[in-house]
Amino acid sequence: MAAEKVRVRFAPSPTGPLHMGGVRTALYNYLFAKQQGGDFILRIEDTDQTRFVPGAEQYIIDSLKWCGIVPDEGQGFGGNYGPYRQSERKEMYRQYAMQLIENGHAYYAFDSAEDLDRVRQMAKDAGSPNWQYNHVTRNSMKNSLTLSSAEVQKRIDAGEPYVIRIKLNRNEEVKFEDIVRGWVSVNTNNMDDKVLFKSDGMPTYHLANIVDDHLMEISHVIRGEEWLPSAPLHVLLYRYLGWEDSMPQFAHLPLLLKPDGNGKLSKRDGDRLGFPVFPLEWHNPESGEVFSGYRENGYFAPAFVNMLAFLGWNPGTEQEIFSLSELVEAFSLKKVNKAGARYDHDKTRWFNQQYLRLLDDETLAELFTSYASEQGQEISVEKALAIASLMKERAYFIKDLWEESQFFFGGVEEYDEKTLRKKWNEEARTHVAKLRSIFSNIEDFTSANTEAAFKSYLSENELGFGKVGPGFRLALTGKGMGPSLFDICAILGKEASLKRLDQALEKLP
Numbered sequence: 001m002a003a004e005k006v007r008v009r010f011a012p013s014p015t016g017p018l019h020m021g022g023v024r025t026a027l028y029n030y031l032f033a034k035q036q037g038g039d040f041i042l043r044i045e046d047t048d049q050t051r052f053v054p055g056a057e058q059y060i061i062d063s064l065k066w067c068g069i070v071p072d073e074g075q076g077f078g079g080n081y082g083p084y085r086q087s088e089r090k091e092m093y094r095q096y097a098m099q100l101i102e103n104g105h106a107y108y109a110f111d112s113a114e115d116l117d118r119v120r121q122m123a124k125d126a127g128s129p130n131w132q133y134n135h136v137t138r139n140s141m142k143n144s145l146t147l148s149s150a151e152v153q154k155r156i157d158a159g160e161p162y163v164i165r166i167k168l169n170r171n172e173e174v175k176f177e178d179i180v181r182g183w184v185s186v187n188t189n190n191m192d193d194k195v196l197f198k199s200d201g202m203p204t205y206h207l208a209n210i211v212d213d214h215l216m217e218i219s220h221v222i223r224g225e226e227w228l229p230s231a232p233l234h235v236l237l238y239r240y241l242g243w244e245d246s247m248p249q250f251a252h253l254p255l256l257l258k259p260d261g262n263g264k265l266s267k268r269d270g271d272r273l274g275f276p277v278f279p280l281e282w283h284n285p286e287s288g289e290v291f292s293g294y295r296e297n298g299y300f301a302p303a304f305v306n307m308l309a310f311l312g313w314n315p316g317t318e319q320e321i322f323s324l325s326e327l328v329e330a331f332s333l334k335k336v337n338k339a340g341a342r343y344d345h346d347k348t349r350w351f352n353q354q355y356l357r358l359l360d361d362e363t364l365a366e367l368f369t370s371y372a373s374e375q376g377q378e379i380s381v382e383k384a385l386a387i388a389s390l391m392k393e394r395a396y397f398i399k400d401l402w403e404e405s406q407f408f409f410g411g412v413e414e415y416d417e418k419t420l421r422k423k424w425n426e427e428a429r430t431h432v433a434k435l436r437s438i439f440s441n442i443e444d445f446t447s448a449n450t451e452a453a454f455k456s457y458l459s460e461n462e463l464g465f466g467k468v469g470p471g472f473r474l475a476l477t478g479k480g481m482g483p484s485l486f487d488i489c490a491i492l493g494k495e496a497s498l499k500r501l502d503q504a505l506e507k508l509p
C-alpha cells in the first residue's frame with residue numbers, strides 16, 4: 001500500500017544540463033502531484049562524484065523555474081525532509097547497507113578492479129562476453145560469502161577497500177505493477193548482485209534512491225523508461241529493508257525519440273539535429289562549448305511546456321492548447337503511452353505560433369518593443385501596436401515580427417528582384433504615379449480611406465487588383481509579399497508613404 005499523501009520527486013543527477021526529456025519527467029511529476037493535491041520535490045542525486053559538473057544543479061533549478069514547474073520542496077526550495085542533496089545525506093546510508101548485511105541480503109566484496117577485469121576477460125575468452133557478479137559467480141569471488149568471518153574482519157580492520165553488494169536469491173520471480181506498463185516480472189536469474197555501497201563510502205544510486213524515497217515518504221516514482229530495468233532491484237530492496245508496505249507505485253515514462261524515430265534523443269544530440277535539446281542555453285564549463293536553449297531561441301515557456309506534455313501523453317480529445325493549470329486538470333498517468341514519443345520540431349514551432357497568436361495585442365506590442373529596443377530600434381507604443389497586430393498572423397516568434405517588419409523602419413534600400421523583373425514595367429509605373437497623386441489628396445490617411453481611393457481607381461479603370469497591387473507594393477515596401485497595403489500606408493503615414501512612391505518612381509527603371 002502506498003503512503004496516503006501524494007509525494008513525488010524529480011531526482012536528476014547534476015552531470016550536465018537538463019535535457020528536455022528530463023524536463024518532461026519533471027513536468028509529469030508536477031502535473032500528477034498538483035492534480036492529486038500532493039507535493040512535488042526536487043532531489044539532487046549526486047552520489048557519483050566523478051560525474052559532478054559545476055553549474056548543473058543551478059541549471060536544473062533555473063530550468064524548472066523558467067517552465068513554471070516549481071517544486072514545493074527540495075534542493076533550493078526548503079522543506080522538512082532535507083537535506084535534499086544526496087552528498088549531504090552521506091552518513092544516512094551506511095546503516096541500511098549494514099542492516100542488509102545483518103539480515104543476509106547483502107555481503108562485503110573485496111574484489112579489486114583488476115580481479116574483476118581478469119574474470120571478465122577469462123569469461124570473454126571462454127565465449128561468454130557478459131560476465132556478471134551473480135548468484136553463481138559470487139561463489140568463486142573474494143567476498144564475505146566465500147571468506148571466513150575472521151578473514152573478513154581482518155581485511156576490514158586492515159582498511160582494505162570493499163564494496164557492499166546485494167545478495168539476490170536464485171530463480172526468484174520479482175513482480176510489480178507499473179502504472180504505465182502494467183505487470184512487470186523479472187527472474188533474479190537475469191539480474192546481478194549490484195553494488196549498493198561503494199569503496200569511497202558513498203552509496204550507489206540504487207541504495208540512495210530507495211533510502212531517500214522511503215525517508216522522504218515518496219508515494220509515486222515517475223521516471224524515464226531507462227530506469228525500468230532497475231525497478232525489480234528496487235522492489236527487492238524495499239522488501240529486504242522491510243519497507244514493502246509503503247513502497248511507492250512506479251510509473252515508467254516512454255523514451256523521447258529522435259525525429260526519425262531512430263533511437264533515443266540524447267544530450268549528445270546537442271544542436272546537431274537542427275534544434276535545441278536543452279530548455280536553456282548551456283555553457284559547458286570545461287570545454288567552453290555553448291549549446292542552444294529553447295528560451296534563447298525565442299520560445300515561450302508555456303508553449304514549450306505544452307509541447308512537452310504531448311510527448312508521451314494526450315488527453316484523448318482534439319484539444320491541443322493547454323495552459324499549465326489546464327494540463328494539471330487533464331493529465332492522467334493512465335493515459336501515458338508505452339511507446340516511445342518522437343520529437344517533432346515543426347510541431348514545437350507550431351505550438352509557439354499558437355501561443356503568439358493567443359497574446360493580446362498590448363502584450364505582443366510590449367514584447368515587440370523590448371525586442372526592437374535590444375536591436376537598437378526604439379518604437380512608439382502606438383506604432384508597435386499597429387505593427388504587432390498587423391504582422392501577428394505571420395509570426396512564430398517575436399523575432400519574426402522584427403525581421404518581417406524591417407521595411408517600416410528607415411526607407412526602402414532594396415527592391416525584390418523577382419517582383420521587379422516580373423511586375424515592374426511602364427504600366428506599373430503609370431499606375432503608381434497616378435495613385436501617388438490620388439493619395440496626396442487624401443486628408444485623413446487611414447487604411448479605410450486609402451483602400452477606398454485605391455479601389456475606386458481600380459474600378460474606374462476596369463482593372464483587377466493583380467494588375468496594380470504588386471507594383472504598388474514593390475514601390476511602397478520593396479517586397480513581393482506582405483500584409484495589407486493600406487494598413488502599411490496607415491502605419492507609415494502620408495508623408496513617408498508618398499516619399500517611398502516618389503523614390504521608387506525615381507530609382508526603378
Ligand code: GLU
Binds near residue numbers: 209222
Ligand atoms: N538520478 C536518476 C536520474 O538521473 C534518478 C532516477 C529515478 O528517478 O529514480 O535520472
